[in-house]
Amino acid sequence: MLSINENYLKLNENYLFSDIAKKVAAYEKENPEKEIIRLGIGDVTLPLAPAIIEALHIAVDEQSNPATFRGYSPDLGYSFLRELIAEKDFTDHGCEVYSDEIFVSDGAKSDSGNIQEIFGQDVIVALGDPVYPVYLDSNTMSGRTGVYDEATGKFSGIVYLPTSAENNFVPSLPSRHADLIYLCYPNNPTGTTLTKDELQAWVDYANEEKAVIIFDAAYEAYISEENIPHSIYECEGARTCAIEIRSFSKIAGFTGLRLGFTVVPKDLLVDGHSVRDLWARRHGTKFNGAPYIIQRAGAAVYTEEGQKQIAEQITYYMNNAKVIREGLIASGFEVFGGINAPYVWLKTPEGMGSWEFFDFLLKNAQIVGTPGSGFGPSGEGYFRLTGFGNAEKTQEAVRRITQLFAV
């Protein structure tokens, strides 16, 4: 009999960012004269860098010429891009990663949602808490998360890895066995990081427990401090237990271009099966490559000019994060992140709940942020602001908050 995928019914009714959009739209309608500042969703605001624009124009012209026209791209991505990635992102930093272990995709969201599919139905999933919601939702859709408990905000089948100010945002190793472990560092939403030793402990755990780590490094380009790993392959033994997901969205403003990649080392075997080959098969069956012109734009990121220009953009966003961070600290807030990531994570004042503070800030300062509880139960009582906004508006937002919470 025809039926739907019942697992979809276990998903929370609404997606975090849709809920926010609805609340903001309702407020705007009632207060059309108020100027709202959006520091909620993690979308970039600076236009694409000139080197990327130039590469796009050149590639578009190639598509207009019979001699240079390109149709279907290779399943894994064009080798001109995969080889650049292998060299510039990994080999140059002492990491062993080969170009045929790199799968170019239309972004980290697709990859982090789809990667679970190549693993067994019964694998036990462990998740950072709070973390990017796609890991949980994609495993819920696949029926791995069990029963949702309204009281705790947790699924019975998931091993949560709680982080908060209490453990300095360093998750403890799981108290029960986990097979598939999602880690995101620099972390979305908290903006916090793990040191190399701390990440090494996870790699060691995964190798001992025969687990696989899905390491989401979408924000690695924002790392400013020493001793914070940019890649999990900086850790010894990671090639036998770790998959890494990267994105061009946040490092080069590709949120509207869609480009990312996933690294699956050939040394990663499960029951003797090459996980790389499984992912290649999925990629080849349900995806048809990222657009040629956008892979060319990705290659432009690695040019000298491109590197210089995206570094300026990152500096711009990180300066916003600094402005938020310092302004909030001066107003007496307890603040985390914002040093190695464009996200500032704050403890809500006066014991307000995350959504309570969202409403308070929207109503009293016309600022849109993201309630921490939307990223997991341990996010309750926290709130995320992002450095991706316009510099002047970010300063204005901080000025408004400072006035509200003058100490």
Place this chain on the structure above:
Amino acid sequence: MLSINENYLKLNENYLFSDIAKKVAAYEKENPEKEIIRLGIGDVTLPLAPAIIEALHIAVDEQSNPATFRGYSPDLGYSFLRELIAEKDFTDHGCEVYSDEIFVSDGAKSDSGNIQEIFGQDVIVALGDPVYPVYLDSNTMSGRTGVYDEATGKFSGIVYLPTSAENNFVPSLPSRHADLIYLCYPNNPTGTTLTKDELQAWVDYANEEKAVIIFDAAYEAYISEENIPHSIYECEGARTCAIEIRSFSKIAGFTGLRLGFTVVPKDLLVDGHSVRDLWARRHGTKFNGAPYIIQRAGAAVYTEEGQKQIAEQITYYMNNAKVIREGLIASGFEVFGGINAPYVWLKTPEGMGSWEFFDFLLKNAQIVGTPGSGFGPSGEGYFRLTGFGNAEKTQEAVRRITQLFAV
């Protein structure tokens, strides 16, 4: 315990087009002096039309300007594109389809691979035979296909809908109940079509049996004859039982740009659940929109200029198909398709197997086609040639075949 998705092990070892590529590479290595003509894979060869190139350049420039820069696109796609699609592809042709039932994606391959995910694990799948391999492979990956029988080339769990010269390529309604029915018309690989009455019978069957039809209309723009439906929504009752998948790849040369869309009518309910809402949830969780610049390129397809230019390209490819079709008929081949689709489907001569004929044609005429058996067991003894090649080379290929099989 960590495990892989065991269903992946049921997939045929190799993908049809990889096998072909390997054989061709081996032949080329041994015969470097021979000029090979590729009429195998269904990739376009004409460069993008000027109206599309112009739209891409304009959109790229918008991405360089802070005032017009666009980041994340809306989940369903930009309304400028969805509204054009609803009007030009459906309303203008008397079909009831609304813009909020259209989901813009990175292509028909992704959509036709992913759509099965929103249905239950136990639904019974029926498939055209022969047909585009992604429907079968994606359901195999999801564990719906049962056991593979080497002798028949069939999976125990699949309801095959065989078509061949014997039934004039019109499949009979399933002999046992099916829940999810994949139909592709104009058909890839046979190039044959259903009349409106024939398709209406499938819609009636689906409504009676409470089944859903996944209708892949990727080649609709190639239809030249009257009374062949371009959309399943031309049939009465299709809004309660049919999903339609479309692609810009073949109608406007977007194989390297990646753009398609899927229509899920709001009237399509399963157990009271809106299938549209389930697909929206999948789209929102595991996909982040098609690139803005490529959605703008898609919109350019619908301009007067764009329509004129892509019509010229379609004429070019269909003329190739005509050249192949008529040349083969003159050489005594039994030939199908090539009138409402760019694919010519021929019965292999002298009782050769599909792969046997592949090898014969490569060795004796240096022509690459696609063995029919790669599209399903009923494709055995058939062979596909495509009209997507260069006109001169296509003529040369036909000349070579004519010489080999002079009557």
